[in-house]
Amino acid sequence: MKGADGVTNRVPGAYYSGVRTTLLLLLLIGPGSLRATAQPTTGVVVEEGTGVPVTGAMVLLFDSDGSRVDQALTDPVGRFMLDTGRPGPHTITVERIGYASFTSDPFTPAAGAEEMRIEVPVEAIQLSDIVVSGNRGCQVRPEGAAAGRVWEEARKALAAEAWTREAELYRYTLLRYEMRLDRDAREVLADTSMLMPDQRAAFTSAPIEDLVAEGFVQNEGDSMSVYYAPDAEALLSGEFLDSHCLAAVDGGDGTVGLAFQPTASRRVPEIAGVVWLDGETAELQRIQFGYVGLMDSPEVGYPPGEVTFTRLPDGAWIVKEWWIRMPSFAEASRGEILRIGHRMVGGTTAAVTDAAGRTVLDARSASIFGVVADSAGTGPPPGPVVVAREVIGSATIGVTTSADGSFLLNRLPAWTHILRVPSPALREMGLAEPEVSVEGNLGQVAYVRMKIPTVADALAFSCGGAPRPVGTAPVMGRVEHVGGTPAGGARVEVQWLGETEYAGPLVAAPIGPGGETGSGWAIGLDGSSVTASTTTDHRGLFLLCDVPYGARLRVAVKPATGEEPVIDRTLFVPPDASAVVETFILSSLHDKLTSKDYISTPNP
Structure with a gap:
């Protein structure tokens, strides 16, 4: 990125108009690239234990020498395709923001091989705990300490952004603005803006080699100073990591920061700042930075900048808005300088479209x-x-x-x-x-x-929404007349032992398409047993939520009139059931029971 206190009229490439500025993009994850290759390695990444596909994870393929051969992001159903290149043993590493990375055992790619299934452990990383317990100050290339672990999460995001930008998976509409401010940066004296559609990237930057050698503020001509800031490739580079130390900081508001500043040996204008991440999820929020190593004068100070981020459909993060504020000077007596105002340049990502031409983001x-x-x-x-x-x-x-x-x-x-x-x-x-x-x-x-919803999903929704308490299942009954007509108005009594520690039903019936929920349960005690009673609605349904595994429920169904039950039965809730559903059929004379019942599988 660069910004200048002089203005030109050129608008080349992705982002140059007057003051040219490029900022760090973090975690711009695009759709998984399923490239056709001569000998691809294909697979799916899922969570260990649940089998849930992992979307937007970076999958990296390494050869036996440890060299990276290819990389790609998983698609919406967790699938990926990699070009294996040469034969021989390979390994795959899966990186997820906010989770521990996973590396597979060595394997040898072969033509016609079955799709790989990679199960990654769900090991969440709590950055806030890391900062509190392991902060050791500012270090160059920290490893193992708090800063090193926070950097590892930031590095994953930067690598994903760099790959996505190189693949040109999105097109951007950018709104660039420029303001002239007064000396105290309180009043706007002039304001201009420009809309820039169909850009291949939100920002580009100068080569890190030039920035390390010449500094992040450079002179162009006799009266123009150009302010640069790094993009993803710059921050990932060895040159930047060797010339800057990193430290983990606690933001105090649930955020965790990775502070960076130049090493003491640097003798050129530099940048220092903080990359802020969410302490719970490790997702990028914003970058605050300033320029240091400039002229030692209060008239110069530490020109600031900031960038905020937003999420793309596949979990990627891009720049939402950025700005840099640079001082403008006039020459005073005795060769001194006098700050006469500020020039503030910035931009907003107004819209992002994907390869199919869909607008996935609009400001x-x-x-x-x-x-x-x-x-x-x-x-x-x-x-x-x-x-x-x-x-x-x-x-x-x-x-x-x-x-x-x-x-x-x-x-x-x-x-x-x-x-x-x-x-x-x-x-x-x-x-x-x-x-x-x-x-x-x-x-x-x-x-x-x-x-796609199942009966168990619908009952969990009626009970208050998933997930429900571990070790429990909902129990639904349907009371019908012969022929399948719902028996509305039937009285239902459910009894269970108080020692089961079941608190009782929350709602009398599952939520219906019209929002109906039944008439409610009446709870009573009968010695060592608990009794709940209700009346079925027009659907003939009743529901008991969160019944513990192993519980036995005695269910008595009575007609609208009369005290003797025409159905008297005990239900058992087996371990690992997702739901128990039973249908009670009343004979026309109410004098005998015909029942059809079933215990649901884990996914009924």
Whole structure:
């Protein structure tokens, strides 16, 4: 990046107009590149234990010498393709922001080999704990200490951004602005802006070799000083790491910073600043920096700059807005300088489009990128599915996913959007599909992961939303007349031993397509047992939430009139069940029981 206190009229390349400025981009992750090669290595990255695909992870292929052969980002369903190049043993390393990296055992790529399945442990990295327990001050190329571990998370993001920019996966519309400020930088004296569409990159920078040799503020001509800042390649370079020390700092507001400053041996204008990350997720938020090693005068000070970031559909982070403020001078008596004002230059990423021409980000609206998995949540759906979006005051709007289950909703207003995957099967049972609330913010892309809903998902939604307490399952009953007509108004009594420590049902019936939830449960004690009673609604359904595994429930179903139960049965909740569902069929005379029941599998 560079900015100058003199202005030209050139606008070449990705970003030069008057004052030329390039800033660090962090974690610009594009869609997984599935390049066709002569002998590709293909695979899928999933979380260990759950099988959930990992989206937007960097997959790196190394040969037996430890040299990187190829790299790519996983796509929305966790898949990747790498060019193995030459034969021989290879290893794969998977890097995720906020999680520990994983390296595979050595393998030898072969033509026609089966797709690799890489299960990565879910080991979250808490940066805030690292800073508190392991800060050792500013160090050059720190390893193992707090700064080294924070740098490792920042490095993952920088590497992903550099690869994505090189692949030119996106096109940018940039709004560049320039302001003249008064001496105290409080009043705007002049303001101009320029819209720059169809740019290949948000920013470019000078070679790090030149910046290390000449400094980050350089003279061009007799009266122009040019201010530079590094891009991803610069910060990743050995030259930068050898000439700057790093330190972990606590932001005090849930953020963790990686402070950088030039080493004492530097004798040219330099930069110092902090890369701020979220302490819980390790996601990039902003960079604050300033120029040091300039003329030792209060008239110069430490010219500041800042950049903020936002997320792209696939989990990437790009520059949302940036600025640099540089002093302007006039010559005073005795050769001294006098600050007469400031020049502030900056830019905003107004829009980003992908290779398909879709606007994935617009500064004037919100976007939602999502992925719909199959009913198990471990792979793509069997085919394109529809995602419904509820719109206040109007009809539901639907969008069809791609074959991999991904979808994009753009040009949205800034409010809470309700999404669901419609299921005719659930609606036929009288159950509402689970809903997901997504907050839409202007100039940002929200990410959501959904799945084709099952009965267990619908019941979990009715019980308050997933995930439910570990070691429990919902129990739903459906009371019918012969022929399948729901038995509305039937009385249901459920009894269990108090020693099971089951607190009792939360809702009387699952949420229906129209929002109905039943009439409620009445709880009572009968010696050492707990009794809950309710009346079925027009759907004939009742529901008990979060019943512990191993519990036994005695269920008595009575007709609308009469005290003797016509159905009296004990249900058992087996370990690892995702839901227990049973249908009670009342005979026309209410004098005998015909029941059809089933215990659901982990994914009914």
